[in-house]
Amino acid sequence: MVLLNSSTVSVVLSSGVVCMFTFLLFLSGYVLQQQSVRSIQHALRTPASTPAARSFIPKNGVQDDTYGLQGDGRGDFSGLKDGGGSGQSVLADLESDGGKAYWAGGEGKGGSYAYLQLLSTPDPSNICSAILFFKNLAASGTAVQDRLFMYPQDWDVMTNPSERVSTALSLLRSASSKYNIWLLPIDMSLATKSGYGPTDSRLLRLGQIQFLQYDSVLYLRTPGLLLDGKKLDRFLLSRPLPMKHDKNRRESYHNEAWSPMPLRPDRATPLPPAYLIAVNNMGDHVEARTHVPNMAIPEFRGLVTGPDGGGVDIDIDDAERRPAYVFFEQDDDGHVRWKGNPLFGTWRAQQHEVCEGLDLEGD
Structure with missing residues (x-):
C-alpha cells in the first residue's frame, strides 16, 4: 500500500x-x-454541382472521337459532363488572396459578353503576355467587364515546376485578383486518355461549356498587345452577332460581319487570332457556334492584326489608325518573332512591368 x-x-x-x-x-x-x-x-462548390448548372449537361452520347465541331460551326458538347472545368482554381489560393476565386459561373458582372485568352502549355512569357492583356483591358475603360483565362487543370497540381513556371503562375494568381480575371481550369483528361496531346484548340473544345451564361465570348490569341480597349468593344459590339441559331433572325445564319469557322481540335493548326464563340442550351443538347470576323468589313480592317498591319496602313500613335489588338507570330521554338515587329520592344517593356522578377528570355 x-x-x-x-x-x-x-x-x-x-x-x-x-x-x-x-x-x-x-x-x-x-x-x-x-x-x-x-x-x-x-x-468553392463547382458550377456543375448545382442544380441550375447541372441542367445544362447534355444527356446524349459522345459526338465523335476527335472532339471536333461539324458543318457551319455548330456542334454539341455531348458527354462532357463535369469535365468542362472545375470552376475554381488552386491558383486562386485562399490564403494568398483572401478567398476570392473567379469562375465562369459567378456573379456575371458586366453582362453577357466576355473577352478570353487561353494557353495549353505553361510558357512563362505567354502567361505574362496574357496578364498584360488583362491589365491593359482593365485600364482601358472597356464596357465588357468579364475577363476569362482558360488553362489545363493539370497546372494546379504540377510537381516540381521550374522556377520560371512557378513564378509565372504565382503572378497569374495575384493578377486574377488585381485585374478581376476569372481563372478557368479545364479538365483535359477526356482528350489525353484518348491519346491526344494538349493544344489550345482542344483546351477550348473541352472548356467551351463554361460559356453558357454568355451571349458571345471573343477569344484573342496570346501573345499580343492590346492598344485600344474601347476599339475592341466596338469590334465586338458594333455589328449584330450570330449568337444562337434562329431562323427568324437573319444575322444568326447569314451574318455579313462574322463568318462561320468550325473548331477542329483534331488538326494541328492554331486558333484564329480572333474567334467568336457562342454556346447555347438547346434543351436536349448544347450548341456551340464559332465564327471569325470578316476583315473585308471597312470598320473591322486593321482592328485585330499582326504587327505588319496585314496590308493595312496602321499607326500606333494615331488614335484613328491604331489597331485595337496586335497578335504576334511565334517561331517553331515558341519564341515571339521580333524581326519586323515594331511593337516587340514596347510589349517586352510592359511585360517586365507586370511580371517583375520573371525571366522572360529563358528557354
Whole structure:
C-alpha cells in the first residue's frame, strides 16, 4: 500500500485538470476546424454541382472521337459532363488572396459578353503576355467587364515546376485578383486518355461549356498587345452577332460581319487570332457556334492584326489608325518573332512591368 502525501495528491489533481482542459480545447478546435472546412468546400462548390448548372449537361452520347465541331460551326458538347472545368482554381489560393476565386459561373458582372485568352502549355512569357492583356483591358475603360483565362487543370497540381513556371503562375494568381480575371481550369483528361496531346484548340473544345451564361465570348490569341480597349468593344459590339441559331433572325445564319469557322481540335493548326464563340442550351443538347470576323468589313480592317498591319496602313500613335489588338507570330521554338515587329520592344517593356522578377528570355 502506497501512501500519498498532500503535495502528491495536489500534483495529480492539477495534472488531471490540465489534461481535461487541454482535451476540451483540442476538441473545440477540431469542431471549429471542421466547420471551416465545410464552409470553404461549400464556397468553392463547382458550377456543375448545382442544380441550375447541372441542367445544362447534355444527356446524349459522345459526338465523335476527335472532339471536333461539324458543318457551319455548330456542334454539341455531348458527354462532357463535369469535365468542362472545375470552376475554381488552386491558383486562386485562399490564403494568398483572401478567398476570392473567379469562375465562369459567378456573379456575371458586366453582362453577357466576355473577352478570353487561353494557353495549353505553361510558357512563362505567354502567361505574362496574357496578364498584360488583362491589365491593359482593365485600364482601358472597356464596357465588357468579364475577363476569362482558360488553362489545363493539370497546372494546379504540377510537381516540381521550374522556377520560371512557378513564378509565372504565382503572378497569374495575384493578377486574377488585381485585374478581376476569372481563372478557368479545364479538365483535359477526356482528350489525353484518348491519346491526344494538349493544344489550345482542344483546351477550348473541352472548356467551351463554361460559356453558357454568355451571349458571345471573343477569344484573342496570346501573345499580343492590346492598344485600344474601347476599339475592341466596338469590334465586338458594333455589328449584330450570330449568337444562337434562329431562323427568324437573319444575322444568326447569314451574318455579313462574322463568318462561320468550325473548331477542329483534331488538326494541328492554331486558333484564329480572333474567334467568336457562342454556346447555347438547346434543351436536349448544347450548341456551340464559332465564327471569325470578316476583315473585308471597312470598320473591322486593321482592328485585330499582326504587327505588319496585314496590308493595312496602321499607326500606333494615331488614335484613328491604331489597331485595337496586335497578335504576334511565334517561331517553331515558341519564341515571339521580333524581326519586323515594331511593337516587340514596347510589349517586352510592359511585360517586365507586370511580371517583375520573371525571366522572360529563358528557354
